[in-house]
Amino acid sequence: MSDIQNSNEYVFGPLEPGYGITFGNAVRRILLSSIKGLGLVGFKIKGVNNIFSSINGVSEDVEYIAVNLKKIVFKSDLEEFSMTLNAKGGKVDASMFDSVPGVEILNPEQYICNLSDSADISIEIFVQSGKGYVSSDMLEVPEGFIKLDSAFSPIERVSYNVKDMRVGQKTDYDQLSFNIKTNGSVDSYDALMKAFKILKDQSVDLMEKDDASDEEVEEVEVIADARWNDEIASSLQLSKRAQNVISNLKFIYIGDLITATEKDLFSVAGCGRTTVDEIRSVLQSKYKFDLDTKIEDWSEIRPKGMVL
CATH class of the missing domain: 3.30.1360.10 (RNA polymerase, RBP11-like subunit)
Incomplete structure (x- = not known):
């Protein structure tokens, strides 16, 4: 470690x-x-049928034991494995699981439960490799195991x-x-x-799909939106600095602005990240539009009388 x-x-x-x-x-x-990471997806305790049970001589109920078992951190290249533990009397922790070749428990001090002097417990756990969070109903475990939701992410x-x-x-x-x-x-x-x-x-997969020559790619039709013709000055409440950037670029209409790129805005002296973020935020809030929107033939359908 x-x-x-x-x-x-x-x-x-x-x-x-x-x-x-x-x-x-x-x-x-x-x-x-x-x-990918490892997560405990199932367990069984001798004499226990469901997670809502209690065990004679054990301080914790089964549900609490399950919570503690899920806190064990495993390191292994195996896709799945099981481990067993048998204990009698006293404190039970993760170090008491029988060793499995190629598997390491990184927090062997993890507390599991406490037994009375005369009590004993037999636990078997089932661990799998996976990604993200997966609910128990999406998991498959060997027969006899109680399934648990698992957060696989390391x-x-x-x-x-x-x-x-x-x-x-x-x-x-x-x-x-x-x-x-x-x-x-x-x-x-x-x-x-x-x-x-x-x-x-x-990204490579997307490019390859886009460049596939033997497939017909259906063109997405961009439907004209009347809001493109709204004037920026009267439609967006912007700071003086943001207004100056738009003025320097000679943008008049919302269509002028949303077809611009961040690079266009940054080309204006004094325009920084804060100003660009403000413009994008106001656009999103008012119109749900963003920069770098592709509008085919915008220069042709743009309102006449105002020249960029």
């Missing part, structure tokens, strides 16, 4: 303006949902932060940092690299 880095911060940059949030949000979601916490970064004379590039904490079964850096690879592979 000593070679596992389960908590650390990783910094990347410089990134083009706006890319910090774009990558940060995507990678964070992948880390939380798509990194990522306990992940956050990202975006700061401005100077490159030459420009100060609006993004610096992206991730703070990641795992349960110790995976290395935090390895998990981050897997998330990047998943994002890359999914």
